[in-house]
Amino acid sequence: MLYYVFTVDGDWHQYFDVSLPEEERIPNEECMREFIEAEVTLGQRLLAGKFIHFIHASPRAREFFLKEPFIEFWHKIINNAGDIGIHCHEDDPSRNYYFRDIERMRKVILEQVNRLKEAGLPASAYRGGYLTFCKELIPVLEEANIRFDFSCEPGRYLVLGGEVVSDWRGAPDSLYRMSYSDQRRPGNSSVFEVPIGAAQGGYLYFEKYNKDMLGKAAESLEKKARSRNKDIIVSVLTHSYDYDCKKNIKDIEEKTALLKKHGRFINLKEVLKILGEGR
Numbered sequence: 001m002l003y004y005v006f007t008v009d010g011d012w013h014q015y016f017d018v019s020l021p022e023e024e025r026i027p028n029e030e031c032m033r034e035f036i037e038a039e040v041t042l043g044q045r046l047l048a049g050k051f052i053h054f055i056h057a058s059p060r061a062r063e064f065f066l067k068e069p070f071i072e073f074w075h076k077i078i079n080n081a082g083d084i085g086i087h088c089h090e091d092d093p094s095r096n097y098y099f100r101d102i103e104r105m106r107k108v109i110l111e112q113v114n115r116l117k118e119a120g121l122p123a124s125a126y127r128g129g130y131l132t133f134c135k136e137l138i139p140v141l142e143e144a145n146i147r148f149d150f151s152c153e154p155g156r157y158l159v160l161g162g163e164v165v166s167d168w169r170g171a172p173d174s175l176y177r178m179s180y181s182d183q184r185r186p187g188n189s190s191v192f193e194v195p196i197g198a199a200q201g202g203y204l205y206f207e208k209y210n211k212d213m214l215g216k217a218a219e220s221l222e223k224k225a226r227s228r229n230k231d232i233i234v235s236v237l238t239h240s241y242d243y244d245c246k247k248n249i250k251d252i253e254e255k256t257a258l259l260k261k262h263g264r265f266i267n268l269k270e271v272l273k274i275l276g277e278g279r
């Protein structure tokens with residue numbers, strides 16, 4: 001059986017636009033509220049609430065999403081059978097990437113997780129900005145009690161400004177327990193990697209792939225699960241800025257409907273149950 005975990009990274013376009021003045025690159029409360037509201041409404045309607053919102057945390061928005069009106073949305077997502085994760089953009093896009101500075105990352109991750117916990121919100125998942133990750137982050141996620149990482153796009157090899165920021169070459173195409181010695185290999189850490197669905201040259205990444213490519217990728221993953229006689233568990237990637245207008249929301253609806261023909265959307269509780277670790 002093919003299972004998907006639907007995810008939304010809480011980013012906005014201007015964050016990435018280095019041509020804008022600094023004051024325009026911080027999030028706009030009204031816009032973000034509209035995006036996230038649309039996301040929650042659609043998630044409820046299409047996915048029975050089963051999706052993960054990854055809360056953006058970066059030097060430009062350290063506290064922004066840890067306050068109202070957003071805290072209320074995070075509660076709503078969890079109460080609706082969804083999950084909350086943290087999306088650490090420890091970077092200055094196109095200039096600096098700090099994800100290998102483990103002391104810095106540890107501080108940021110634990111701070112975010114603890115702040116959410118104080119608000120009664122358990123953070124269950126992690127995704128690095130730009131899908132950055134390194135093996136040294138595995139013990140940090142364990143310390144933060146995060147069992148799921150979503151930073152893997154199998155085969156991804158991203159070089160920005162001469163620096164390798166994301167290397168997922170050779171990673172498995174379905175959920176695996178990460179190895180302490182290499183995040184791209186199965187091993188015995190407590191952190192499960194849920195890779196973005198990848199097959200037939202396409203990824204289950206709504207912004208980048210059209211319906212045709214997404215359909216082919218999902219169909220191929222479904223066939224693989226059948227021929228291996230083993231469940232395949234992957235993630236589906238969208239961003240908050242995708243929920244900005246009716247046309248784009250319709251596109252998400254159609255793509256989600258297409259994926260449903262080949263597999264089932266589940267939340268993290270159900271993932272643990274499938275893994276035999278459900279409580």
Ligand SMILES: [Zn+2]
Binds near residue numbers: 130
């Ligand atoms: Zn991001």
